[in-house]
Amino acid sequence: MRRFLAPLLAALTLGATAIPAAHAVELDAPYTQAAANVDGAGNLTDGKMIIKTWRVNTGQYCVQVDPLVDIATSLVQVTPGWAGSAASRNAHANCGGGADTIAVWVWNLNSAPADSGFTLAVM
Template identity: 45%
Template sequence: MFRGILAGGLALSAASLIMTGPAAYADLQAPYARAAAIVDADGELNNGKNILKTWRASTGRYCVMVDKHVTTSTAVIQITPRAPRRLPFIAYRSPSATCHETNTITVGVYDTSTGRLADGGFDLTIS
């Protein structure tokens, strides 16, 4: 039963992404988010709340350094793609072989057509 619910939720999420297109800019004054970031495909931080810096480590691999008073190891993190056919995911929470920094989230982005890492912007929210 749980698998059916999970599969239905994933299908619904995918359908909503296809129908709505890229996510709108996040309200970075969101009082309920501990941290948030809008990251461009080149790794630049477009806008952020409690984010120290972001960078593109390599093709499809990004690092998001969060302020030290926001703990990433136990946080609920949501990532939304900013481009069609891109699927971002959390590769490591902190530290990773890619980012080498404490309290840094490593994000990977896949091209859903090829199944390979590809550059693509994303919105990140930490609750």
């Protein structure tokens, strides 16, 4: 048994270290089609079925979802890190007009655009 486990553990360790540290962690969200945790700079910290995220301007973000997820017929929910927020699943010009992108706006308590992290769920 030891002869079998040692090579297996070595292979698993090498496989785990081959993943670049810059990639986001795969999010365990079994009841969503896609999900994302995004920081205030627009970086994806972890996600599920998310291609990329980016910050367009102060308080304006874009989330590109995997094409396998039909966001046109899905419910999109955004929860701000500390301020109010809104989401649009339309092909918005801020995000290049792509049908697979979601535009997100975040405001502070004074209703001004604010850079804040948020979570997004596509159900």
